Amino acid sequence: MSIQSLYHSQIKNSSSLIQQFPMNSLQLNPTPLTARIPLISSYFQNKNRGGGTIRCAAATAKARTYNITLLPGDGIGPEVVSVAKDVLDAAGSLNGITFNFEEMPVGGNALDLTGVPLPDETLSNAKKSDAVLLGAIGGYKWDNNEKHLKPETGLLQLRAGLGVFANLRPATVFPQLVDSSTLKKDVAEGVDLMVVRELTGGIYFGKPRGFDQDENGDEIGFNTEVYAGYEIDRIAHVAFETARKRRGKLCSVDKANVLEASMLWRKRVTKIASDYPDVELSHMYVDNAAMQLIRDPKQFDTIVTNNIFGDILSDEASMITGSIGMLPSASLGELGPGLFEPIHGSAPDIAGQDKANPLATVLSAAMLLRYGLGEEDAAKMIENAVLETLNKGFRTGDIFSSGMKLVGCEEMGEQVLRSIDSQKPAAVAR
Numbered sequence: 001m002s003i004q005s006l007y008h009s010q011i012k013n014s015s016s017l018i019q020q021f022p023m024n025s026l027q028l029n030p031t032p033l034t035a036r037i038p039l040i041s042s043y044f045q046n047k048n049r050g051g052g053t054i055r056c057a058a059a060t061a062k063a064r065t066y067n068i069t070l071l072p073g074d075g076i077g078p079e080v081v082s083v084a085k086d087v088l089d090a091a092g093s094l095n096g097i098t099f100n101f102e103e104m105p106v107g108g109n110a111l112d113l114t115g116v117p118l119p120d121e122t123l124s125n126a127k128k129s130d131a132v133l134l135g136a137i138g139g140y141k142w143d144n145n146e147k148h149l150k151p152e153t154g155l156l157q158l159r160a161g162l163g164v165f166a167n168l169r170p171a172t173v174f175p176q177l178v179d180s181s182t183l184k185k186d187v188a189e190g191v192d193l194m195v196v197r198e199l200t201g202g203i204y205f206g207k208p209r210g211f212d213q214d215e216n217g218d219e220i221g222f223n224t225e226v227y228a229g230y231e232i233d234r235i236a237h238v239a240f241e242t243a244r245k246r247r248g249k250l251c252s253v254d255k256a257n258v259l260e261a262s263m264l265w266r267k268r269v270t271k272i273a274s275d276y277p278d279v280e281l282s283h284m285y286v287d288n289a290a291m292q293l294i295r296d297p298k299q300f301d302t303i304v305t306n307n308i309f310g311d312i313l314s315d316e317a318s319m320i321t322g323s324i325g326m327l328p329s330a331s332l333g334e335l336g337p338g339l340f341e342p343i344h345g346s347a348p349d350i351a352g353q354d355k356a357n358p359l360a361t362v363l364s365a366a367m368l369l370r371y372g373l374g375e376e377d378a379a380k381m382i383e384n385a386v387l388e389t390l391n392k393g394f395r396t397g398d399i400f401s402s403g404m405k406l407v408g409c410e411e412m413g414e415q416v417l418r419s420i421d422s423q424k425p426a427a428v429a430r
Ligand SMILES: NC(=O)c1ccc[n+]([C@@H]2O[C@H](COP(=O)([O-])OP(=O)(O)OC[C@H]3O[C@@H](n4cnc5c(N)ncnc54)[C@H](O)[C@@H]3O)[C@@H](O)[C@H]2O)c1
Pocket: 076, 135, 136, 137, 138, 139, 140, 152, 155, 324, 325, 326, 341, 342, 343, 344, 345, 346, 347, 348, 349, 350, 355, 356, 357, 358, 360, 398
């Protein structure tokens, strides 16, 4: 029986699904990473926003079919992925694109089903697909599991298995949501920054790690922050390319006053800067960066940083935009499918209550189209639909402000679909 039928029939504890990790990458996406670097400030530069003429690829290009691995995960993951899947289908059908979706388990639901957080079949299916869309993993039920049996371990194995070392997390304050930010309007307004987070190295993966005892017999837990030069170089190139396509400013965030791994980080990033004379490079310690993000976030264009600092700073940046429920992400490797996911978690406190904001996942689907598949028209269509939905005043609880219309996850999804439908060119509508 395949893992999918197991997944769908919710049969638990199949003994045939023992994880073997890592596996060889099939590397199916032949487009080099630097050619897929985003122009995320397009959220603001998009001239089609607000109902201009949308070019319909379906009218001009051949029909395309893509295989997408869907990993809904746990908590609110299935709720937000279900919305994003419908949105992909709708935008796809108006642009000559057909999707074959394959839904696979990961995280806590995979643990319940198979005993491991990333089953072999899930990873191999993801590697063979054209792109992967993930909801979120984790939850109270598995919080006390041993490390190798935590949902979070499955997510890290997935990122490592796909080799997606470059995690792009745009934080853009939509004009419609300025009042949802917890910062003062004049601080939040116009913020448009990109965190380029190194995703497959650093303290998350460094060895040695583990638990032991010290010389006094007290227990210790330890991790290692380690970066090889090549890991810094490749993320630095992605960051410089990203900055070059944005406003030409790159801030490298580290802790080079204390940590050797950060000293090497700063040295390698500084060296690579000579390849990008058009990009203005600055360096900042992470403690200062955390403070500056709140004091004056508009000073930042592109930020490049390590795995753990990027995790923390991107969550912090999300609140400038109004809610963590708004921030999408794209994780890309040199080759092979990209992984697209909202930056938020499984939000167990609101799971199953139709309260989740699906827009971070919907915007991740737009990133999937643009950077994973090169389908710019369909990506724009989704982004336009999100903006139009916000323009109409629809808000989930996390971004609600007075005078707006409070809706749940499903209704928000339906409104986005309606806005996509309204972009149907006359030729298609007939
Ligand atoms: N990429 C991932 O899958 C990912 C990311 C972060 C955390 N996690 C996991 O998720 C679980 C919960 O973690 P947490 O509580 O620290 O972080 P979280 O992001 O799940 O939730 C933090 C807060 O933000 C709210 N929130 C998050 N997403 C929202 C959305 N789309 N709409 C409205 N509100 C939203 C939640 O209700 C909660 O109050 C943990 O098991 C954690 O490990 C997974």
